[in-house]
Amino acid sequence: MARLLLVEDDDTIGHALSSSLAAHGHEIAWHTRGRDALAEAARGPLDLVLLDLGLPDLDGVAVCRGLRAAQPDAVVVMLTARAEEMDVIIGLEAGADDYLTKPVRLAELHARVRAHLRRRAPATPGGPPALGDLALDTAARRVTVDGTEVTLRTKEYELLARLAAEPGVAVSRETLMSEVWDEHWFGSTKTLDVHVAALRRRLAEAGGSARLPTIVTLRGHGYRLDPP
Structure with missing residues (x-):
């Protein structure tokens, strides 16, 4: 089970994403404000962060920098309605690993999450989970x-x-x-x-x-x- 932080101020989107991710076996902490997200990041290790850049209290790029400083090993994926190339570049330079443009397709979201978590997972003796023969x-x-x-x-x-x-x-x-x-x-x-x-x-x-x-x-x- 991976520990995920979802930072999304839209209740409809937040409920949909958190419910779908939880159904995939992940532990989800969902916050709607940047300050709460930074406080959550200070509590313990995170595997992956889904970060909406359009937050009501803090600039999303600033939150991204704070999350990267607090969780240097976590994967940060931006969720943004900003399709402009410059916004994406600024977010990636602030420490994000990837981005998804809203409206987010759940199938693509889960595929990206799985891929990032696989790449993040340390190699272990014996390779992937054993499936017998x-x-x-x-x-x-x-x-x-x-x-x-x-x-x-x-x-x-x-x-x-x-x-x-x-x-x-x-x-x-x-x-x-x-x-x-x-x-x-x-x-x-x-x-x-x-x-x-x-x-x-x-x-x-x-x-x-x-x-x-x-x-x-x-x-x-x-x-x-x-x-x-």
Whole structure:
């Protein structure tokens, strides 16, 4: 679980972002004012900050500088309606690592957050979280079980890769549909269940006596990939 600070003065946007990030398993501290955000940053380590530049009490760029000074190891992502190139450059020079222009697309937000947290995570012996005899090569889009490649259809692979990105974390149906299919998907979510069933079947057929993770159904919520 990552500890995230959200600095956003718009209640509608703040509620939407904080709820969605919490649903992805993150611990969220949400503040609407720059001074409160700086006080939060002084309380303890943060993994990532989402910072709206248009704050009611302090200039967002000044807050960015303060956050960078207090949290030198945290990732800072600006949320801004200012699309002008100069505003973006000033924000990046103030210590931000990345920016997203409003209105923020949730699928893109979560993808950016995951990417930044992966890059920030220190290397550990043994590499990524253990998935038993199942291995994913995301660069080549290959899946192997005990060294033997498993042929998956496109969405089956993308579904497995999304669940494997956060082993042991509950992922909602809405999140899977948004990130694996499309945020504007209007069809039945039954397609998700069909793909999960097919993915389970393909892994079981390839598994034999291999140690494989389990795709757990969370009724009323979504799915979770449990390591073996």
